[in-house]
Amino acid sequence: MFDEKDLLIDARHVTRRFPTNDGRLLTACDDINLKFYKGKTLGLVGESGCGKSTFMRFLVWLDYPTEGEIFFHGKDITKMKGAELHENRQHIQMVFQDPSTSFNPKMKIKEIVCEPLLNFNRIKPSEMDAKARELLELVELPGDFADRFPHNMSGGQRQRVAIARAIALEPEFIVMDEATSALDVSVQKTVIELITRLQREKNIAIGFICHDLGLIESFAHQVAVMYLGNIVEVMPGEGLSDVCCHPYSRALLASVFDTKMDFTKKIENIKGEPPSPLDLPPGCPFSNRCPHCTERCEHEKPKLVELTPGHEVACHLFTK
Numbered sequence: 001m002f003d004e005k006d007l008l009i010d011a012r013h014v015t016r017r018f019p020t021n022d023g024r025l026l027t028a029c030d031d032i033n034l035k036f037y038k039g040k041t042l043g044l045v046g047e048s049g050c051g052k053s054t055f056m057r058f059l060v061w062l063d064y065p066t067e068g069e070i071f072f073h074g075k076d077i078t079k080m081k082g083a084e085l086h087e088n089r090q091h092i093q094m095v096f097q098d099p100s101t102s103f104n105p106k107m108k109i110k111e112i113v114c115e116p117l118l119n120f121n122r123i124k125p126s127e128m129d130a131k132a133r134e135l136l137e138l139v140e141l142p143g144d145f146a147d148r149f150p151h152n153m154s155g156g157q158r159q160r161v162a163i164a165r166a167i168a169l170e171p172e173f174i175v176m177d178e179a180t181s182a183l184d185v186s187v188q189k190t191v192i193e194l195i196t197r198l199q200r201e202k203n204i205a206i207g208f209i210c211h212d213l214g215l216i217e218s219f220a221h222q223v224a225v226m227y228l229g230n231i232v233e234v235m236p237g238e239g240l241s242d243v244c245c246h247p248y249s250r251a252l253l254a255s256v257f258d259t260k261m262d263f264t265k266k267i268e269n270i271k272g273e274p275p276s277p278l279d280l281p282p283g284c285p286f287s288n289r290c291p292h293c294t295e296r297c298e299h300e301k302p303k304l305v306e307l308t309p310g311h312e313v314a315c316h317l318f319t320k
């Protein structure tokens with residue numbers, strides 16, 4: 001579906017297990033394979049605790065997988081150290097959910113947005129004012145905000161500052177972890193419009209973590225649905241509601257506000273609780289909640305199989 005020459009990040013067989021105090025292992029990510037392409041957004045959706053943040057944190061060196069490899073321009077980022085790691089950090093940036101907790105309240109906006117540029121000696125301190133203004137205007141904020149402090153801005157404005165800071169180094173890839181979830185719906189829409197405009201202009205690849213399949217459908221080029229540490233479906237973002245077929249994706253889609261206001265559709269509620277990641281079932285991770293569960297599902301874990309180009313699903317309903 002995407003041109004393989006535009007492949008930017010290729011995560012292969014990525015697994016993360018956390019040891020617990022009582023000597024057991026919690027599997028937060030289980031054999032994840034995902035590809036990120038230049039200038040495209042991959043939305044990663046799933047319920048709280050399914051492993052979305054754990055996976056995305058590997059891409060910005062905030063954590064390391066227990067097994068697997070993550071290739072960026074053909075080099076495994078999980079093995080990078082020293083000067084190579086320092087150099088590559090410039091190319092991958094992150095925007096967090098709530099910038100008020102990630103900004104130093106004592107720093108002016110110009111110091112916040114220019115800090116990465118100063119750290120990498122890309123500008124001199126004397127160039128900070130002009131650069132901050134340029135970056136703020138790029139995210140549609142007045143240049144005068146450069147002298148403000150973060151607490152003198154709204155949540156939406158602070159998130160624009162976080163985006164300005166993230167794009168300052170002209171990265172090739174940005175991880176956005178619930179970057180619009182703390183904003184009200186109208187502000188969320190304008191921030192998404194900003195992100196998509198910057199992506200088009202600068203050809204940035206984005207990994208966007210989100211709870212809301214309805215929101216992600218509106219702008220992601222591909223969407224991966226995660227359940228209990230596993231990717232259960234990968235599909236194109238456009239027209240997602242028509243093609244998505246994994247029983248968990250369908251339930252997730254039905255449980256979000258129906259943006260098309262199609263009240264004729266049957267709402268499938270997700271029953272029960274996900275099993276503990278400390279005690280994964282031997283078969284399909286969704287088997288105990290799935291209305292279509294068969295004996296095979298309880299014993300045999302389904303693999304992701306391609307249904308059509310760009311659409312993969314891990315469900316025995318779709319495999320022979």
Ligand SMILES: Nc1ncnc2c1ncn2[C@@H]1O[C@H](COP(=O)(O)OP(=O)(O)OP(=O)(O)O)[C@@H](O)[C@H]1O
Binds near residue numbers: 050277
């Ligand atoms: N450092 C850690 N030590 C032990 N367990 C962890 C650690 N980090 C995450 N986990 C566990 O890994 C699982 C996945 O967590 P993660 O934060 O990745 O989920 P998530 O899908 O991003 O959730 P949310 O949307 O709430 O942020 C959870 O069961 C969590 O408790």
